[in-house]
Amino acid sequence: MAFDPKLIVGPELPAQRGIGVVAPFDFALDRELWRWTPDDVSLFMTRLPYVPVPVTVEMASALSDHSIVRQATRDVLAPEPLAVAYACASGSFIRGAEGERELQQAMLKAGAPSATTTSGALVESLSLLGIGRIAVVTPYIDSVTDRLVSFLGAHGVAVVSSVGMGLLNHIWKVGYQEVVNAVSAVDRPEAEAVFISCTNVPTYDIIAPLERMIGKPVLTANQVTMCSALRAMGLQAAGEGQWLVQVSQAPAA
Template sequence: MVITSVGEDAHRVDALLDLGSDERLADGAAQLAAEKPDAVMWACTSGSFVFGPQGAQDQAAAVAAAAGVPASSTSIAFVDALRHLGIRRVAVAASYPDDVAQHFVAFLTAGGAEVVSMGSHGIYTAAEVGTLTPDQVVAMVVAADHPDAEAVLVPDTAMHTLAIVDKLEAAVGKPVLTANQVTVWKGLALLGPVPSLPGLGTLFGDRQ
């Protein structure tokens, strides 16, 4: 794993465009190339969706070229996971300020999803997101859910969700896709069939 450089920890569009810039990603990918990975994931949601669908694809292509292996990103993984599960109508539980969260909504919409509900929580930094407790994350997901939503999406890799995916799904009675969960899933999918893994929700169930 390589942590790419960060200019400013801020959920603000200009800061996120800098976070996902070609220079920062190329440097990180070059460092990873020395480790000879089989695939690479740009594990950041907001630093990819603010570039839009084509921009996110361009990011992944640039990382793949620099690392010399297949690559993707968290934002792309969300869209691919929805298609894999056959889900179209979703609710979004976003930690971001509303203007940033709307970029994610637009990204999902361009990918064929219908966002029926979106809750944004105005958290300005990834550092603050990382302090959310499991109970706070559950409450955020429950609040964002909607009867018409087939799944709830939680788009922030700074949020600690991997250990509580099953708890989140139990709270709303439907699939929940979180940033770190879909990142792991997509990274494995770049290599071949994804194994069924207990504790990681519907996405990692037997339907592969």
């Protein structure tokens, strides 16, 4: 029997739209990033080279080296993403506000059509929400957490309280209950929001319940990264009940 291609009928394939993601070598939460991604957007992942040191200032500094970030950006451009995201909180705040801006510029110079970093996305998100005082939860040792506090201060954001878990490795193994406990401990009445740092900390399922519990926005590293990258594409992230997603409408065309 001759094959008739007309017998196979299906919807037209949507135009390909994607986000290039530059992630640290130990990033383990690819699936979590996808949960903020609309069905018609793909993620193109690449990882930075392995750095044989624990999660310290030295590791974060190595991960923000412009030469390796430029190369990773070039590597992820092959499938023609419409935006590129540097998905690492510590690597993007470790050199301060100016270092974050230089990192973003390095990605643009490498050919990214638009570029966002996790820490830059956090500042963008806080501005969008009109928030200037926050509480911070991190998995880091104090020397790394202190760099985040300084970075935010340089952007006019006051950290009214912070707690670090003191982890040097295997951050992706932190459980939801540990994160909930840390948020409960760090929240203060004067904090207008809580930020949970590190793209290797899983948070998707607990953001909305935490926001209902404390009555204020809960921002997380992966959430702000994805919202920012999608906004650059004129799109809105998926995240039912999440404060930032609800107000983070794509800019008007």
